[in-house]
Amino acid sequence: MNMRKQLVFVVLSLIAFGFAITSDANTYIVGDNSGWDISTNLDTWEQGKKFVVGDVLVFQYASTDSVCEVGQESFRTCNTTNVINCFSDGNTSIPLTSPGERYFFCGNRLYCYSGMKLDVIVERNQSDIAEAPLSSVPETESGGSKNNNPSTIVPSGVKSIYSESNLVLMGLLGFWGVLISIV
DSSP: OHHHHHHHHHHHHHHHHHHHHSOOEEEEETTGGGOSOTTSOHHHHHTTOOEETTOEEEEEOOTTOOEEEEOHHHHHHTOSSSEEEEEOSSEEEEEOOSSEEEEEEOSSHHHHHTTOEEEEEEEOOTTOOSOOOSOSSOGGGOOOOOOOOGGGOOOTTEEEEOOHHHHHHHHHHHHHHHHHHHO
């Protein structure tokens, strides 16, 4: 009987560990209900949000628009000829996979000049253990200067998501826990 209690303790500890390593990633709908649109005040939308590795930005926009990821200099000048990626599917999800500053704008240069652009500072996720590169943009255009105050996080339009591998791990640990408690 003592061995059974020890086994239950180990399983419960593994389950607790699984919860501890689960990512606290968020999915952000850029512009909330207004979406990725020329009429959306993206500076106001971004205020108070803290973006971390594992978060996902979802750009929802009309088929006549696009979203392009660029480096800092292209972002500053709305240069549409030197893009990292450009999407026009109307519903683009972009995972934030490494810390650093990321730059996005509409591929329509006039819209970019009118403010349809977004730069986000991506911070390390507290659950990250391994060191990652400081920027995901080319070196020639790296170097950010934007100040983001994480003490004023506004949970507007935020939805928690979890890594599929962690969910599978949690399910397996729970299944083993039930089997052990039956035995």
